Amino acid sequence: MSxxxxxxxxxxAVVLCEPCPASASAAHAAPRKNGPGAANKSEASRAAWDAVxxxxxxxxxxxxxxxxxxxxxxxxxxxxxxxxxxxxxEPWYIASGTKLPVAxxxxxxxxxxxxxxxxxxxxxxxxxxxxxxxxxxxxxxxKVSVRLLLDQCLTYSDNTAADMLIRLVGLDKVNELVASxxxxxxxxxxxxxxxxxxxxxxxxxxxxxxxxxxxLRIRVMKGESAKFEAxxxxxxxxRSSFKHQTMDSAFAAFYAERPNSATLRGxxxxxxxxxxxxxxxxxxxxHLLSLLExxxxxxxxxxxxxxxxYTFAHKTGTQHExxxxxxxxxxxPSEEAVVVACIRDVPNDEAEALLRRIGAAIHESGALxxxxxxxxxxxxxxx
Numbered sequence: 001m002s003x004x005x006x007x008x009x010x011x012x013a014v015v016l017c018e019p020c021p022a023s024a025s026a027a028h029a030a031p032r033k034n035g036p037g038a039a040n041k042s043e044a045s046r047a048a049w050d051a052v053x054x055x056x057x058x059x060x061x062x063x064x065x066x067x068x069x070x071x072x073x074x075x076x077x078x079x080x081x082x083x084x085x086x087x088x089x090e091p092w093y094i095a096s097g098t099k100l101p102v103a104x105x106x107x108x109x110x111x112x113x114x115x116x117x118x119x120x121x122x123x124x125x126x127x128x129x130x131x132x133x134x135x136x137x138x139x140x141x142x143k144v145s146v147r148l149l150l151d152q153c154l155t156y157s158d159n160t161a162a163d164m165l166i167r168l169v170g171l172d173k174v175n176e177l178v179a180s181x182x183x184x185x186x187x188x189x190x191x192x193x194x195x196x197x198x199x200x201x202x203x204x205x206x207x208x209x210x211x212x213x214x215x216l217r218i219r220v221m222k223g224e225s226a227k228f229e230a231x232x233x234x235x236x237x238x239r240s241s242f243k244h245q246t247m248d249s250a251f252a253a254f255y256a257e258r259p260n261s262a263t264l265r266g267x268x269x270x271x272x273x274x275x276x277x278x279x280x281x282x283x284x285x286x287h288l289l290s291l292l293e294x295x296x297x298x299x300x301x302x303x304x305x306x307x308x309x310y311t312f313a314h315k316t317g318t319q320h321e322x323x324x325x326x327x328x329x330x331x332x333p334s335e336e337a338v339v340v341a342c343i344r345d346v347p348n349d350e351a352e353a354l355l356r357r358i359g360a361a362i363h364e365s366g367a368l369x370x371x372x373x374x375x376x377x378x379x380x381x382x383x
Contacts, residue, residue: 049082049084049365049366049367049369050075050082050083050084050365050367052364052365052366053073053075053084053361053362053365053367054084054086056357056358056361056364056365057071057073057086057358057361060354060357060358060361061354064346064350064354065350066345066346066347066350068345069343069344069345069346069350069351070087070343070344070345071086071087071341071342071343071344071354071358072086072087072088072090072092072264072341072342072343072344073085073086073087073088073264073339073340073341073358074086074088074264074265074267074268074338074339074340074341075337075338075339075340075362075367076268076272076337076338077335077336077337077367077368078272078275078336078337078338079334079335079336084367085264085265087264088263088264088265088268088340089263089264089265090263090264091187091258091261091262091263092261092262092263092264092324092342092344093255093258093259093260093261093317093319093322093342093344094260094261094262094267094317094324094326094342095260095317095318095319095322095324096157096159096162096297096315096316096317096318096319097260097262097267097315097316097317097324097326098162098189098190098260098317099153099154099157099162099315100154100270100315100326101174101177101178101186101189101270102153102162102165102166102169102174102189103150103153103154103165103288103291104177104274104279104280104288105165105169105170105173105174105177106146106149106150106165106168106169107150107280107284107285107287107288108177108279108280108284109169110146110284111280111281111284115146115168115169116146117145117146117147117150117287118145118146118147119145119146119168120143120144120145121143121144121145121146121149121164121167121168122141122142122143123135123138123139123140123141123142123143123144123164124140125140125212125213126193126211126212127160127163127164127167127212128140128160128212128213128216129159129160129163129192129193129196129212129215129216130159130215130216130219130220131157131158131159131160131192132156132157132158132159132297133152133153133156133157133158133159133160133161134152134156134158135149135152135158135160135161135164136160144164146165146168148161149161149164149165149168150165150287150291151291153165154288154291154292154295154315155291155294155295155296156296156297157295157297157315157316157318159192160192162191162192163191163192163193166191171189171190171191174189175188175189178262178270181269181270181273181279182266182267182269182270182273184266185262185263185265185266185267185269185270186261186262186266187258187259187260187261187262188259188260189259189260190259190260193212193215194259195254195259195260195319196210196215196219197210197215198254198257198259199250199251199254200215200218200231200250202243202244202250202253202254203228203231203242203243203244203250204231204235204237204241204242204243206235206237207231207235210234210235214234217230217234218230218231218234224246224247227247228242228245247320248320248321251319251320251321255322255344264326264340264341264342265340267326267340268326268338268339268340271326271327271328271338271340272338274288274289274328275328275336275338289313289328292313292314292315292327292328293311293312293313295313295314295315295316297316297318298314298316298325298355300352300353300355300356301316301323301325301352301355301356301359302314302325302329302339302341302355302356302358302359302362303359304356304359305355305356305357305358305359305360305361305362305363306329306359306360306362306363307363309331309332310329310330310331310363310368311329311330312327312328312329312330312339313327313328313330314326314327314328314329314339315327317342318348321344321345321346321347321348321351322342322343322344323342323343323344323346323348323351323352323355324340324341324342324343325339325341325342325355326339326340326341326342327339329362329368330368331363331368331369332368335368335369336368337362337367337368339362341355341358343355
């Protein structure tokens with residue numbers, strides 16, 4: 001790796017981006033009263049989880065500290081088919097949520113025999129993008145396996161790994177895949193490098209020609225003013241010529257174009273197809289789910305509001321005032337649901353706290369509560 005890149009990494013690249021405990025089961029250990037009244041009450045309680053959840057969502061949103069912020073949620077119990085939709089048919093910017101479709105196309109290629117987990121990919125200078133993960137520490141000219149790229153792309157949300165997979169399988173193929181699986185649900189998916197260039201090109205059109213190293217130098221600058229100064233220097237332009245003078249304004253214009261966006265219902269349908277085994281074969285499907293269950297991002301989001309009896313195979317998405325968490329939530333051996341949640345126009349730290357409350361609300365509503373599980377079991381503390 002070149003020394004300039006190492007220096008940039010050292011400067012700190014900006015990331016744009018669990019059976020039930022005995023105590024919980026004990027709540028249902030006492031014999032129930034016989035009679036249709038008790039049974040009907042139990043059935044009605046379970047049937048009303050969506051109404052309980054809806055009330056919770058409205059309360060969570062109303063109590064948000066950020067005026068103008070909003071949340072969206074799609075939940076579907078895959079055993080009963082019952083679902084909850086809260087702004088789920090609107091397009092939402094999903095940020096790194098696009099990495100799941102990228103991984104799906106790579107895994108489909110493995111199923112088809114055109115790739116393998118051991119296929120080696122050259123690391124090019126044009127691959128390096130700011131973000132989490134290990135790929136920015138690997139020397140240019142090295143070769144890395146598809147297995148490593150998938151691990152870094154999903155588990156650590158490594159942007160460089162994601163763009164390398166896109167280069168390998170083709171962006172058109174990724175977009176064709178989601179269009180065929182969930183027609184009309186996704187707006188065009190782009191590379192992570194393109195996201196940076198498009199945001200900055202809205203500030204100044206010359207940014208379309210910035211190199212990946214230029215983008216890295218700008219992204220690691222501390223503070224908005226320093227970033228704009230670095231952009232002006234890279235473009236040899238005066239800041240007075242910039243169309244947008246704040247990142248809030250630039251990102252608002254970028255989000256309005258709807259790249260890397262999807263409806264939450266549509267994303268949920270994609271997850272449901274993964275659960276059904278309709279996209280990947282046994283080996284690749286198991287590999288995908290194992291990676292999603294080990295995701296290192298989002299520990300303070302939905303997972304943090306759930307008891308330890310749940311497992312969440314998920315992917316997160318994070319960008320400027322856009323925070324998402326989406327995946328397959330399981331409680332016990334048979335209760336599984338699709339959960340897709342996004343929050344917009346709220347600072348990321350606050351958005352994580354809201355997602356944590358959404359996780360707790362999903363549990364408390366009984367959306368995935370078989371008779372052996374007691375809604376209200378203690379939620380594990382957020383890390």
